Amino acid sequence: MGEFELIARYFTRPVPATAPDAPGTAGRVVLGVGDDCALLAPAPGMQLAVSSDMLVEGRHFFADVAPERLGHKALAVNLSDLAACGARPLAFTLALALPEADEDWLAGFARGLFALADAHGCALVGGDTTQGPRNLCITVLGEVPAGQALLRSGARPGDDVYVSGTLGDAALALAALQGRLPAHWRLPGAVLAAARARLELPTPRVALGLALRGVASSAIDVSDGLLGDLGHILRASGVGACIDCSVTTPLIAAYAELSSVRGQFGSEFDPATDGEFLRRYTLAGGDDYELLFTAAPAQRVAVAAAALSSATPVTRIGRIEAQPGLRLIDAQGQPVAARYASFDHFAPHACTKAEKPE
Incomplete structure (x- = not known):
């Protein structure tokens, strides 16, 4: 042919x-x-x-x-x-x-x-x-x-930070397929299949993007990791942000499943220690293709309406601040010391997104 x-x-x-x-x-x-x-x-x-x-x-x-x-x-x-x-x-x-x-x-x-x-x-x-x-x-x-496109440069201090759908499941699937999960983790087949579907069949949030015109102040899609892509908004807008990790971690759909099936997942599974791996997938995993966007607090009802009309769940995960930089906090409002690097094709020693070990 x-x-x-x-x-x-x-x-x-x-x-x-x-x-x-x-x-x-x-x-x-x-x-x-x-x-x-x-x-x-x-x-x-x-x-x-x-x-x-x-x-x-x-x-x-x-x-x-x-x-x-x-x-x-x-x-x-x-x-x-x-x-x-x-x-x-x-x-x-x-x-x-x-x-x-x-x-x-x-x-x-x-x-x-x-x-x-x-x-x-x-x-x-x-x-x-x-x-x-x-x-x-x-x-x-x-x-x-004309003039209604959502851009990365519109975030303002005081704006809420939102993300659509769930995060981290694609990264979890990739880690499993590459053999990079902790040795004692045994993913139930249904959990891995669902996570792999998120990796290979992402859902573009077109309807939500259309509904957010005139509502969101800035937006970006999450392709290389939540924090890395948020950084693009912060730099373009000249602002900083505070993100609540206690809200973001449960956004990985597998979290509840894994926490509730410890016998299948691995008898040594510890939500505190192993939960840190899930947090890393959520905050920096990539391949989610969800929408990350900001909106003024006065737009909360409009954001909820956009989520409803597009049949897309959204979660408020933080706020935009005037001070440059990105700050992570826990459920008690205390700083999270860990740092998370999102995917970069040209970073030294960067892992490929989809290369299986020999």
Whole structure:
């Protein structure tokens, strides 16, 4: 199977033909896959939001990951960026390097990719394919009313800090798959399966991002770890923050499960000592693709309404302060001395996100 047959068979679809003023892709894509460029027609008064993400085998995903899950994640991590900007998805391009044209792999990948794309009204409009080590690069385009985009630079002293969904389960799954859990930990199969689903099938919080326009003062998606990504907001806004670790630690969905099944988890499990590992996954694990955002206390009712309308749980985990820096406190309000480093691709001795030990 050649390159152009591959594109035609797995990645060429008809452009939706509907009214130009409809939301999502409808009417915005004038020309899709097949020419040198795609043509899009942004709606009046809207700004384009554009983001790119690359996924590299052995760095971002395991070689044996199910292709359908990989197709989902490749687009999900990009849609998560649009969510953090409060933008509605329009279209995306796909640059795909493959070691070979494996038809079963391509069919599964395309199923996962297009299932998520269709759920968000987001059309594939172009890209590139080549032979080489497996590498996926998606550029996604969205639209947001002019002047209403959520940015990292809007946090103000006194704002509440929120995070959506749960944190840490993806990092727990990754640690288990890489053999980095404490020796006495024995994860129940159901707990590991649920955590692995969070790693491989993240949920982009697009509906919440749209609902937070005009409510949140700043936002970012959590890809490299809660504290590391919060640091981007603090630097862009010129502020500091205080985070309550007693609120964040239970955000790892596995925490309650593991604490309640000590016999399966390991007879030596100690919530105080081993709970520190879970806290590390929650605060610095990464691969969560939840929304981290700030909002003024006067917006608490509006935040709750946004969470309800988008069917997305949110938790208030701290506050923005005028003094620069990040401070962690425990349930008693005392400083937490531990420091947590989020993922950095180019940090010295950085572990890869998805490389299994030999």
